[in-house]
Amino acid sequence: MSEQTAVEAPVAARSRRTVRSRLHRVDSKASPYLYISPFFVLFGLFGLFPLGYTAWVALTDRTLLDPHASFVGLDNFSALIHDSYFWNAVENTLGIFLISTIPQLAFALFLAYLLNTKLRARTFFRMFVLLPQVTSLVAVALIFTQLFSHDYGLVNYVLGQFGIHAVNWEAGRFSSWIALSVMVTWRWAGYNALIYLAAMQGIPDELYEAAAIDGAKAWKQFRYVTVPLLRPTIIFTVIVSTIGGLQLFTEPYLFEPLKQGATGGSARQYQTVVMYLYEKAFAGTQFDFGYAAAIGWALVLLIAVISLVNFLIVRRIRSAES
Amino acid sequence: MRTFLKTPRRRATTLAAVLVALAVAAAAFAASTASGSRSDTVTLRVGLFGDFGYHDLYAKYEKSHPNIDIKEDIESYPDHHSNLAKHLAVGAGADDIESVEVGFIAQFKSQPNLFVNLKKLGANSLQKQWLGWKWQQSIAPNGAQIGLGTDVGSLAICYRKDLFKKAGLPTNRDAVSKLWPTWQAYMNVGKRFQKHAPKGVKFFDAGSNVFNAIIAQLNPAYYDSHGKVIVGSNAKVKAAWDVTMKGVQGKQTAGLAAFSNDWNTGYKKGTFATVTCPAWMMGYIQGQAPKTKGKWDIAAVPGGGGNWGGSFLTVPKQGSHTKEAYDLAKFLTSPASEAYIFKQTGNLPSQPKLLKSAAVLGFKNPFFSNAPVGKIFGASAMKLKPQVLGPHQGDIQTAVSNAIQRVEQHKQSPDKSWKQFLKDVKAVS
Numbered sequence: 001m002s003e004q005t006a007v008e009a010p011v012a013a014r015s016r017r018t019v020r021s022r023l024h025r026v027d028s029k030a031s032p033y034l035y036i037s038p039f040f041v042l043f044g045l046f047g048l049f050p051l052g053y054t055a056w057v058a059l060t061d062r063t064l065l066d067p068h069a070s071f072v073g074l075d076n077f078s079a080l081i082h083d084s085y086f087w088n089a090v091e092n093t094l095g096i097f098l099i100s101t102i103p104q105l106a107f108a109l110f111l112a113y114l115l116n117t118k119l120r121a122r123t124f125f126r127m128f129v130l131l132p133q134v135t136s137l138v139a140v141a142l143i144f145t146q147l148f149s150h151d152y153g154l155v156n157y158v159l160g161q162f163g164i165h166a167v168n169w170e171a172g173r174f175s176s177w178i179a180l181s182v183m184v185t186w187r188w189a190g191y192n193a194l195i196y197l198a199a200m201q202g203i204p205d206e207l208y209e210a211a212a213i214d215g216a217k218a219w220k221q222f223r224y225v226t227v228p229l230l231r232p233t234i235i236f237t238v239i240v241s242t243i244g245g246l247q248l249f250t251e252p253y254l255f256e257p258l259k260q261g262a263t264g265g266s267a268r269q270y271q272t273v274v275m276y277l278y279e280k281a282f283a284g285t286q287f288d289f290g291y292a293a294a295i296g297w298a299l300v301l302l303i304a305v306i307s308l309v310n311f312l313i314v315r316r317i318r319s320a321e322s
Numbered sequence: 323m324r325t326f327l328k329t330p331r332r333r334a335t336t337l338a339a340v341l342v343a344l345a346v347a348a349a350a351f352a353a354s355t356a357s358g359s360r361s362d363t364v365t366l367r368v369g370l371f372g373d374f375g376y377h378d379l380y381a382k383y384e385k386s387h388p389n390i391d392i393k394e395d396i397e398s399y400p401d402h403h404s405n406l407a408k409h410l411a412v413g414a415g416a417d418d419i420e421s422v423e424v425g426f427i428a429q430f431k432s433q434p435n436l437f438v439n440l441k442k443l444g445a446n447s448l449q450k451q452w453l454g455w456k457w458q459q460s461i462a463p464n465g466a467q468i469g470l471g472t473d474v475g476s477l478a479i480c481y482r483k484d485l486f487k488k489a490g491l492p493t494n495r496d497a498v499s500k501l502w503p504t505w506q507a508y509m510n511v512g513k514r515f516q517k518h519a520p521k522g523v524k525f526f527d528a529g530s531n532v533f534n535a536i537i538a539q540l541n542p543a544y545y546d547s548h549g550k551v552i553v554g555s556n557a558k559v560k561a562a563w564d565v566t567m568k569g570v571q572g573k574q575t576a577g578l579a580a581f582s583n584d585w586n587t588g589y590k591k592g593t594f595a596t597v598t599c600p601a602w603m604m605g606y607i608q609g610q611a612p613k614t615k616g617k618w619d620i621a622a623v624p625g626g627g628g629n630w631g632g633s634f635l636t637v638p639k640q641g642s643h644t645k646e647a648y649d650l651a652k653f654l655t656s657p658a659s660e661a662y663i664f665k666q667t668g669n670l671p672s673q674p675k676l677l678k679s680a681a682v683l684g685f686k687n688p689f690f691s692n693a694p695v696g697k698i699f700g701a702s703a704m705k706l707k708p709q710v711l712g713p714h715q716g717d718i719q720t721a722v723s724n725a726i727q728r729v730e731q732h733k734q735s736p737d738k739s740w741k742q743f744l745k746d747v748k749a750v751s
């Protein structure tokens with residue numbers, strides 16, 4: 001007996017040790033993946049899978065109510081290329097994007113510059129510019145829609161005080177774009193300003209001191225020190241704004257007085273690409289899912305192309321500078 | 323210093339603990355969702371667009387059915403129907419009772435397998451309650467009955483007496499009715515009105531509302547009896563367009579989009595003198611401009627009877643209490659309930675017995691200068707000839723509203739806008 005136990009004990013100990021060391025190895029190899037998995041699992045479920053499934057739906061002809069899908073290949077895409085309303089929507093989206101993003105980022109940069117100076121109650125102002133961000137998007141859109149209303153809107157009232165004839169903001173193409181751009185700018189300028197501000201605070205004071213010794217005044221310091229050092233941040237904001245701007249939906253959707261069809265005005269003067277997608281998929285009685293999915297993928301391609309173009313433009317300025 | 327997660331064993335235990343915690347949380351979540359349906363009371367959700375005037379009726383029903391608890395979801399007209407489509411598509415999320423407007427009923431009944439066939443729950447015995455065509459409108463191609471009729475929207479014209487007086491027109495409702503036997507005559511009255519109208523006041527609110535009313539009087543209108551779209555070839559649709567354009571180009575229109583904020587404000591400020599009034603519009607006007615009480619009156623609609631709007635209560639099959647839901651829908655569309663709602667909101671019953679009853683015929687609406695609304699709407703509802711509806715009725719209506727707005731906003735000539743409208747119709751059908 002005693003002999004046996006004397007033999008068995010180390011065996012058991014050894015096997016316990018090997019189990020533990022194997023566990024240890026599995027643990028050290030596998031756990032990191034487990035720790036990062038929540039993001040990837042969620043992204044796979046709610047990001048990747050819908051993306052792939054939408055690609056499949058885009059190749060079929062199906063409606064929302066009737067799940068029977070018939071495979072039609074690239075028919076939806078070829079129809080899309082000849083669809084003048086789609087190109088109209090692309091044009092509107094790009095137009096609104098341009099007149100909202102460029103002034104907005106310039107304004108945000110200026111705002112960040114001001115917030116970076118020695119203001120009184122600086123923290124208050126820094127928090128204050130973020131307020132539009134925490135406001136509900138729907139509330140913003142509804143209130144601005146009222147401000148820009150033709151008959152009883154505040155904007156037209158103020159213009160009227162200066163003797164300017166009331167503008168039917170919603171009815172005109174360019175005027176509706178301006179109204180929508182104001183909404184977008186109001187909401188996002190403060191957010192971008194804070195991002196710029198954070199980057200500005202990373203710029204060492206010595207650079208400004210050196211510039212000051214060389215005789216650079218505030219504007220030249222801003223132009224030749226601040227802006228060049230902010231370029232990576234500017235690239236980031238340009239790309240994020242591009243993605244957001246090309247997906248514009250809520251503002252124009254709620255801006256529409258005829259709450260039906262999501263056509264973006266009587267002549268589709270401000271129907272964005274996402275609105276057109278919504279019109280096809282949900283807003284009307286067509287529930288044309290295949291076609292809407294094709295619009296969705298066309299939008300993905302559009303955003304990729306335009307982001308790339310933006311990136312190249314902004315980067316080129318940078319390399320020319322350095 | 324020993325830090326958290328330093329030793330491998332600790333790490334393994336932590337890992338196990340996290341997994342156990344996750345499992346417990348998942349189990350708790352599953353248990354909490356399951357326990358919702360275990361209780362004795364049954365909660366029935368009713369999905370509506372706008373207020374149907376059901377509140378008092380719910381209370382009454384809950385009193386006689388102590389195990390039933392009723393909850394109401396109200397959304398806007400377009401949101402309600404598109405959300406219903408989404409909920410039906412994914413097989414979850416729909417309310418126990420879902421209202422469907424007549425513009426969407428053809429689309430939804432093309433998928434009868436998503437709804438409970440109410441005939442199987444005994445609705446056949448109720449058939450005689452409703453106008454024949456109302457009962458038919460919600461019958462699916464396979465013969466299933468998917469909805470019980472709520473109201474019908476027979477037509478009249480609501481007009482502002484005070485504004486008519488200022489413009490030198492008669493104000494008595496019979497005299498006003500005689501002014502416009504036809505829509506052409508209505509436009510001529512508009513011309514007269516505009517000559518002496520108070521500044522900033524137009525004869526009618528929106529070209530699209532006039533046009534929709536004329537269309538509501540046609541059969542066939544957009545679809546023929548084989549379900550083919552005939553918008554382009556139906557001369558009567560073009561005639562409706564032409565007469566509407568006469569008013570639009572004569573600057574008799576306020577050019578508003580129906581149901582928009584500016585339109586609502588227009589009611590309050592009195593910027594238009596007439597509006598085409600399906601019976602349900604009475605409730606809308608009272609809700610929007612309560613202070614205009616007594617300034618309104620109601621006259622006959624030009625061109626004879628017609629129906630615009632009206633709804634159905636359906637029971638989606640995905641619900642877990644379809645039998646109870648049907649009983650509630652039956653109660654809400656019962657003659658007693660529909661008569662009660664008519665007095666509350668003005669929504670006209672879809673049931674011939676009620677339309678001929680003293681309760682409806684004798685009813686006068688104090689908001690509209692005590693107009694005998696029961697008589698006006700009831701009589702025109704009995705004369706109604708139903709119209710063939712198609713699945714894309716709603717899209718065609720959106721397209722034509724946009725087309726008329728393009729002219730009202732001076733963006734296109736009537737001819738050009740008409741051509742684009744026909745192109746739009748082709749794209750949606």
